[in-house]
Structure formats: C-alpha cells, structure tokens
Amino acid sequence: MPQSLAKVYLHIVFSTKNREPLLASPWRDELFRVLGGAANNLGCQSLIVGGVEDHVHLLIQLGRTISVADAVGKIKSTSSAWINQTRGLAMSFHWQAGYAAFSVSQSNVEAVREYVRKQPEHHIKQSFQDELREWLRRYEIEWDERYVWD
Numbered sequence: 292m293p294q295s296l297a298k299v300y301l302h303i304v305f306s307t308k309n310r311e312p313l314l315a316s317p318w319r320d321e322l323f324r325v326l327g328g329a330a331n332n333l334g335c336q337s338l339i340v341g342g343v344e345d346h347v348h349l350l351i352q353l354g355r356t357i358s359v360a361d362a363v364g365k366i367k368s369t370s371s372a373w374i375n376q377t378r379g380l381a382m383s384f385h386w387q388a389g390y391a392a393f394s395v396s397q398s399n400v401e402a403v404r405e406y407v408r409k410q411p412e413h414h415i416k417q418s419f420q421d422e423l424r425e426w427l428r429r430y431e432i433e434w435d436e437r438y439v440w441d
Contacts, residue, residue, distance in 0.1 A: 296355075297355045298352060298397070299352065299353040299394070300338075300353070300396070300400055300403075301349075301351055301352075301353050301359065301394065301395065302348065302349070302350055302392070302393040302394075302395050302403050302407075303349040303350075303363055303366075303390060303391070303392045304348050304349075304390065304391045304392075304393075304426070305346065305347060305363070305367065305386055305387055305389070305391070306345055306347075306386070306387045307346065307385070307386060307387065308384075308387055308441065309440075310345045310346070310387075310419060310440065311345065312344035312345045313384060314342065314343070314344045314347070315344070315378075316344070318378060319342070319344075322347075322373070323340040323342070323347070324340075325369070325370050326340045326347060326349060326366060326370050327339075329369040329370055330349065330351050330366055333354055333357055333362055333365055333366070334356060334357060335351045335352060335354045335357065335362055336351060336352040336354075337350075337351050338351060338400065338404060339404045340407070341407040341408055341410045342407075342410050343410055343411055343414045343419075345419055346419045348407040349366070349407075350395065350400070350404055359392050363390045367390075370386075371386055387440075388441050389438075389439065389441065391423060391426065393430055420440065423439070
C-alpha cells in the first residue's frame with residue numbers, strides 16, 4: 292500500500308503542577324483555544340478541549356506522523372509559554388510532568404466529547420485525582436500513587 296492512513300482518537304488529561312488551581316475562569320476558554328490550536332498546528336485535529344482550574348482534557352485525532360509523547364509535550368510547552376507570556380501570574384506556570392492518554396473508539400467519540408464538555412459540572416462531585424484513578428482503572432493501567440501526582 293503506497294499510502295499511510297490512520298485515524299487514532301485520544302483522550303488526553305494533564306494537570307497544573309501540583310494541581311494548583313491556576314487556570315482562572317476569565318481566560319480558561321482562551322487557554323482551551325490555545326491548546327486546541329497547538330494540537331492542530333502539529334497535524335492533530337482538536338475535537339474539544341475542556342477542564343477546570345487544575346487540569347485539562349483534550350480529545351484529539353492524533354496526526355499520522357507524530358507520537359503521543361511528542362504531541363503532548365509540544366501542546367504543553369506551547370500552552371505554558373502562552374500562559375507565562377500573557378497571564379501575568381505571580382509565579383512561573385508549569386504543567387505537571389506527566390500525562391494520561393486513553394484510546395477512544397470511533398463509536399465513543401461523542402460520549403467523550405460530552406464528558407469533556409461537562410467538566411465543570413462533573414467536578415462538583417468528584418476530584419481530579421478520583422477522576423483520573425477511575426479512568427486508569429477503566430483502562431486497566433497500573434500506576435504508583437507516589438509518582439502520578441506532581
């Protein structure tokens with residue numbers, strides 16, 4: 292086959308360093324556009340970006356020529372630079388070192404999109420840590436509590 296074809300959907304989750312509630316609501320939607328634009332600029336298609344004051348969720352279609360790690364690293368570095376250059380925070384902004392990425396089937400794209408859209412309502416009832424533990428269990432990913440929360 293002379294042509295390489297792929298359609299890989301990912302649900303990506305990462306938090307602010309130490310889960311600090313720094314993503315202020317007055318500019319959070321603009322941050323979501325920056326995150327989505329960073330993904331698009333890498334050849335990934337951003338389907339939705341959402342979150343709350345201490346973490347974000349991205350649903351993307353991964354580009355055919357980029358690895359998950361490279362895509363997440365570049366999205367995080369682009370968006371943290373934007374925050375540091377435009378938001379005037381009292382301290383330098385950083386995302387957590389790690390991330391979680393979950394595969395999404397074509398049939399579940401709309402359900403994940405709705406889940407990301409409803410993040411503010413969701414986190415009235417559940418913390419970020421409990422939410423991530425639930426996703427890790429669902430995908431049968433082993434983790435070490437000592438290292439997942441930086």
